Amino acid sequence: MNNPLLETFSNLHDSAPFSAIKEEHFLPAFTQLIDESEKEIEKIAQNIEEPIFENTIEALAFSGEKLDIVSHLFFNLNSAETNDELQKIAQEISPLLSAFSSKISQNEKLFLRIKNVFDGKTQLNLTEEQQTLLNETYKGFVRSGALLNNEDKKTLEEIDANLSLKSLQFGQNVLASTNAYFKNILDKNELAGIPEAILSQYKADAEERNLEGYVITLDYPSYLPAVTYAENRKLRSELALANGRKSFDGGEFDNQNLVKELIALKQKKAELLGYQNYATYVLEERMAQNSAKVFEFLKELSQKAKPFAEQEILELKKLAEKDGISEMQTYDHAFYAEKLRKQKFDLNDEELKPYFQLEKVQEAVFSLAKKLFHLDFKENTEIDTYNNEVKTYEIFENGNFKSLLYVDYFPRKGKRAGAWMTSYQNQYKKNGVEKRPHISVVCNFSKPTKDAPSLLTFQEVTTLFHEFGHALHGVLANTVYPTLSGTSVKWDFVELPSQFLENYCYEPEFLKTFAKHFETGEILSDEKIEKISASKSFMEGYQTLRQVGLATLDMKYHSEFVGEKSIKIFEDETLKEMQLYPVNPETAISPSFSHIFAGGYSAGYYSYKWAEVLDADAFQYFKENGIFDKEIADKYKVLLESGGSKNPMDLYKNFRGSEPNVESLLKRAFG
Template sequence: MQNPLLKSFETPYQSAPFSEIKNEHYLPAFKELIANSEKEIEAISHNPQTPNFENTIEALAYSGEHLDNVSHIFFNLNSAETNDELQQIAQEVSPLLTTFTAKIFQNQALFQRVKQVYDDKENLALNDEQKTLLEETYKGFVRNGALLGEEDKKVLEEINKNLALKSLQFGQNVLAATNAYYKHITNKEDLKGIPEAIVEQYAEEAKEKGLEGFVVTLQYPSYIPFMTYAENRALRKELALANGIKAFDGGDYDNQNLIKDIIQLRQKKAHLLGYKNFASYVLEERMAKSPDAVFSFLNELLDKAMPYGKKDVEALKTLAKKEGIETIQSYDHAYYAEKLRKEKFDLTDEELKPYFQLEKVQAAVFGLAKTLFGLDFEEIKDVQTYHPDVKTYKITENGAYKALLYADYHPRKGKRAGAWMTVFKNQFKKNRENNRPHISVVCNFSKPTQGTPSLLTFQEVTTLFHEFGHALHGVLADTQYPNLSGTSVKWDFVELPSQFLENYCYEPSFLKTFAKHYQSGEVLPNEKIEKLALSKNFMEGYQTMRQLGFGLLDMTYHTNEIGDDFEVKTFEKEAIGKTTLYPDNPKSAISTSFSHIFQGGYSAGYYSYKWAEVLDADAFQYFKERGIFDEETAKKYKILLASGGTKDPMALYIAFRGREPKVESLLKRAFGI
């Protein structure tokens, strides 16, 4: 039987042939494609011609295209539609890919060719993108051990293998621990305060498990509404504890030892490559440049935000005391914050949800992309998908094909929690052809029920805009080389496009175009739209402190030596104690399910969310000064997005804005200071 992953995809837009792919195809495909890619690398390494930009640097950038495509398919499905077999394959595939990558960077003949071109760079007539590619290629080799001795290279390869496996296991444990827990409720009175649509969802979850009554899980669309609306405080406490001990309970999915192993391996890698710590290694390739700069940035915001964070929690304490709660706990926060939101703005998520039908919100974000960037979206049925829930869209610009978009919006057992944008196929130019990207947006919004369409909380509305901002970064990509395309930018720059787009959700003139009741078609009343815009900074002090806590925890992990006596809870308390606004629960931990830094790409980089907030606040302020749909401003911003990683991000930002970003823009938006 022919392996569909080993042939050219004879499908519309060369899209992935999902319906033809079976789990048993992956491992043989990876082995063969790695072997083929190794031959490509050997041909470049032993090219008899004198090394130059085209036959070495450019050839390397274009190598392994087929392997990259299959890797995108496999690892995206391992996040969005996984199963035990796929996870087992991932355990086998990850070391193969790590070894392959290590072989490239440890190929001395190849490195000598790269170095020869790099050393001659002043004499080469290269454009900006080519200069960036040369610089990044050379640094890539050095940062992956090309200057190490043979023994140290072997040590580094082993470290990278172990890191790949342990990070993978961390994520699998979080997913398994999330899926393993559910709360079975038989008395409907225990769900008092929870909107009927959510109760209906809990009933359906129980039915799926073959149970009577109701089931609440730790999946966000189930967990968050419970914590926000349930009047039963004891049950809120129970659910919060279940969430807090996720992968921290000493059971089969416990991540505590994995955290120690991952941090120690990262530190060992940094020391081997000549860096003081792993954060220094990472930040060399970020806008921030150094751990000191990040700590300074986070602590400056901490000092400014702390009074506002305390003020937010004091307001909730006052409300809770009226109900006889003397000491408010973290598991009370969402419940009383929602009550206060209702009191201050006369708005609740549940009364807003009927105005945010998923299809209408998606149409709005598509329309915004049309207004700003001239993009059109058309749903198509001839592209295979990996699950019936997934829809596909052809994106065009002035009638010409621009990109393919996969939209995957609903939770299921095989999908990890959260929301993300990813790529199935990169954009790049080769042989006079502009290969256009295949982009995916993955979320976990409540599924439609028999009588109700999928309705979003306002936070979920902003989540969709956020991920679509990332998607636009990929869709608009217009670069020569795949490794500089789309979101392939400095990590603390990557959140600018996503967070920028969220700003439009709070603009009254734009909200009126899509915030319409799913049954009556009535537009969300002006007074509620105005309150929604005013509510943007509701609990901003608390949220800022929470994000700063995550950022400081991440940086503390990656700037310290972790010994064998390491304890997750003790370490956490020391790292983020000054950011906490509620009494600590000694039985729960953040780190053991902190997938961003232990599985994802945010290690020594979580600060970038706040860093990018400065960028997005500054950028949107520019739009507001000139008009939020201003054509000329949008054109300049489009160039920034299309440029990907071809230039230094600060240079790209200055070209767009005319100056560097100012932290005052964020403080003004958040706290009016």
């Protein structure tokens, strides 16, 4: 069988030939490429020449190039364009990749060569990036069990294979649970308060299902407007209950046991490698360094945020009381928060949406990248994509090709919820030739309708800027080795570029350049723009406390959880001090907490707030000198280009001149 995955990609910029790739190509490709990569690794391990940096560390960093590309391609499709067949293949491929990874990390001859180079590193004349690669390679092997005996190595291999499969299953269950629910409403009166533009989308969703009336799903662009605007409290309650019961209903897609199994496996892995718990294991490789520092950080934020959060909720309760609600519930929060936002700032998402046409917001983020980093974007409709909704852009810097960018903006069946940035090909330099990256930004914004283009809520505007911040980290990558390129940085550093870029959405000077009515071209009024800017800290106490709660739950799961305890009880006990509303016994966060159980944020969810300290401090530096200041932008570009090739704190201090200051975040959030 002719298999395009096994051939050299001949499309422009070596881009993936999506239209030629079929499901049946993946398993044979993975099987062959894993075999080829194993032989490549074995050749490095069996090399009779003296181990040196070039023939061992560097050779390993560049190994498995084709397997890497096919892996990126498959797992990206499994997130953005999955189906039953791809999910079945994922279940077969994951243990193969896990076994391959274990085989490398447990290759004694290979590790002996690495150790020889590492032990003699003081005698080597290495660049800073080479020193980083050597250190990271050695530590990576040790943390993967290279110093274990053979029996323990086998146990670790089984644990990793299990973790891989169970994490995959967790994510698939959440997706299936999300897709399994929809609410069909025939009477438009039940949808009072929901803007017409949203109702048009609900009507279109019903038509897609060959149903009368309107359909609301648990996909965020459908769910969020309903709980934000629906005057029908019973409807808000039903939707919130369905959302809170995702993978927590005892049914086919329930994740409660999987949570326990994943935690137990991680704990077993940590202990096997000589760590007290999984959090300790993870944090050794983070900026934060240890659990105590993270808990101290979270406690400080919680103590600062809680009084503000309580005051914010008190304001909401006063509004709710006017509607005869004596006890607010979680499903009332978004509705009354929107009312209060309108009252305080006269801002309504649906009133603002006409000023944030998706194409115009994208143009704005492109123009910002040009102002700061001299990047130009050119759409290329000839580049192959995996879905006709995906658009592709070539990015140039001073006329030189910099990166390929795929953008995939709309929800559809088979696409997981949320927004993310990923890559199909990393940047690196080998034998005098540089491979430039292929980056993808995936979101779930409302689709265009017959009457209007895709119009974004302001929160969705910030989401696009957030993911594009990640994308720039990949686009500007300028390292030698692929494992240190772009977003391959410490987890609590990776959110700095994304959260940093969000700040521009609140700057009047910049907002005026793109907040224009999609029909009239009228610029959003100065008054509204000033209110958007002022609204940045709206409900910041509540949001901070919520994020701190999730981060604390994550940390406690990975440092204190006892398997006999019910998931629900553990969650409620952990979040007790941070709960601002009555707890619903039928809902839980953990069984659909994909970030920590299906993604890479185990013992790392705190990094969102940690990175907020970095981004607040970094943007404060710009604000003191001008938000488009060329000199500072050039220094910031160096930070982005460097990826994981240098210590992140050193990178930050080289940019800012000092370590980040938590006061910058507190000042921005609470004044």
